[in-house]
Amino acid sequence: MIVIGGLIANIIAVAILKKKKMDINDFIILESFGLLGAFIGAKLLYILVSANDIQWSRITEWSYLKSIMQGGFVFYGGFIGGIIMSFIACRIFKINFLSYANEVVFLIPLAHAFGRVGCFMAGCCYGIPYDGPFSVVFPENSFAIHGAKLFPVQLFEAVGLVFVSIILLLSKKVLHNKYQIELYFIIYGCLRFVTEAYRYDAARGVFWGLSTSRWISILMIIIGLTFIIRKNPFHCTK
Amino acid sequence: MGIASLVLGIIAIVIGIVSAGLFGWLGAILAIIGIILGAVGRKNPEKSGISTAGLVCSIIGLILCLIFYLACAACVGGLGTL
Numbered sequence: 001m002i003v004i005g006g007l008i009a010n011i012i013a014v015a016i017l018k019k020k021k022m023d024i025n026d027f028i029i030l031e032s033f034g035l036l037g038a039f040i041g042a043k044l045l046y047i048l049v050s051a052n053d054i055q056w057s058r059i060t061e062w063s064y065l066k067s068i069m070q071g072g073f074v075f076y077g078g079f080i081g082g083i084i085m086s087f088i089a090c091r092i093f094k095i096n097f098l099s100y101a102n103e104v105v106f107l108i109p110l111a112h113a114f115g116r117v118g119c120f121m122a123g124c125c126y127g128i129p130y131d132g133p134f135s136v137v138f139p140e141n142s143f144a145i146h147g148a149k150l151f152p153v154q155l156f157e158a159v160g161l162v163f164v165s166i167i168l169l170l171s172k173k174v175l176h177n178k179y180q181i182e183l184y185f186i187i188y189g190c191l192r193f194v195t196e197a198y199r200y201d202a203a204r205g206v207f208w209g210l211s212t213s214r215w216i217s218i219l220m221i222i223i224g225l226t227f228i229i230r231k232n233p234f235h236c237t238k
Numbered sequence: 239m240g241i242a243s244l245v246l247g248i249i250a251i252v253i254g255i256v257s258a259g260l261f262g263w264l265g266a267i268l269a270i271i272g273i274i275l276g277a278v279g280r281k282n283p284e285k286s287g288i289s290t291a292g293l294v295c296s297i298i299g300l301i302l303c304l305i306f307y308l309a310c311a312a313c314v315g316g317l318g319t320l
Contacts, residue, residue: 003304028277028293036270039263069263093278 001121005114009107016103026095027104033089034082041081042073049074049212075112076192076216102180106168109188113161120154127151128200145200153198160191185224193217239279243292246272250299254306262307269303272296 010031017027047054047068058064090097119125123142130151138144164187171177196214207215246268253265273296279289 003301003308007301025277025280029274032270032273032277036267036274039266039270066260 001118002111002115005111005118008114009104009111012110013104013107017100020103022100022103026093027100029093030086030089030095030097030100034086037081037083037085037088038078039081041084042075042078043069044081045074045077045212048077074213075115076213080216098181102172102178105180105184106165106172108184109161109164109168113158113165116154116158116161120152120158125154126200127153127156127198150200151198153195153200156198157191157195160195161188164188164191179228182224182227185220185227189217189220189224193221239275239282240285240288240292243272243276243279243289244295245292246275247292247295247297247299250296250303254299254302262303265303266300266307269296269300273300 013027013031014024017024054068055064059068086097089095116125123138123144126138126144127150129145129148131149134152134155135149136152137149138146140146144150164184167187168180168184171183172180177183193214196211196217199211206212210218250265250269250272253261253268272292276289276293276296280286280293282289
């Protein structure tokens with residue numbers, strides 16, 4: 001689902017950038033650097049939050065290393081890695097990151113929503129035990145707890161992400177907002193902070209009573225607000 | 239740039255078809271580097287043809303590697319958080 005989401009987002013992005021007569025090659029470079037950073041960041045943060053579960057003495061064994069590489073990813077790690085690598089690309093190739101990001105940032109939550117539907121299908125990132133309306137029971141071959149009624153937090157977040165995408169699109173089209181990426185940081189940070197309360201899957205990496213993702217959510221909101229008040233460091237132009 | 243992109247794209251396609259479950263992550267990284275080199279190469283009008291070919295091959299390789307890698311990861315398990 002995340003691959004389908006990514007493909008749809010890219011098709012829309014290319015159509016928008018062609019209409020605006022912007023350089024597609026620069027966009028491809030930025031996105032590819034971002035994707036590379038996202039892959040590395042998501043894997044690194046997964047290893048970090050599940051460091052206690054990893055048998056470090058077996059890390060040199062090929063089969064064990066392979067199982068870790070086929071293991072999980074943490075979205076926030078990918079997000080941070082993607083931003084850092086995009087920043088590096090923006091410096092190396094002298095690309096104006098914000099001019100591209102402001103046009104297509106609403107597609108990130110859209111692709112992410114597809115990913116969350118994929119999570120629901122696989123049964124990972126599942127919710128807390130819950131016996132109310134819309135509760136779901138996952139089958140035995142899924143990642144979720146079998147036989148228990150759970151809150152469908154994946155779908156809850158997917159719907160939230162679609163709303164985030166619509167809000168960002170409207171703020172661009174109607175309000176001509178110049179702080180699209182900052183707005184995304186703030187809104188998604190709030191959404192994730194709320195949805196984390198309904199997550200029940202293991203490896204949450206809790207620090208001082210809050211999960212890793214909640215700490216990063218707080219950081220994202222602070223960064224978003226700071227970038228609105230002060231000059232954004234991504235303002236690097238040709 | 240263009241030739242390197244094409245080579246990386248072809249390697250990624252081969253990995254994607256033959257062993258994406260095992261080396262999909264490696265194929266995806268090679269494909270992303272191929273896409274970057276292809277996009278950079280397309281800026282040179284003289285070599286834009288081969289660079290475009292490299293770019294397309296790398297994109298196809300990336301999609302193949304990601305689809306099979308993620309499908310395999312979902313099967314193998316251990317996908318704690320996303």
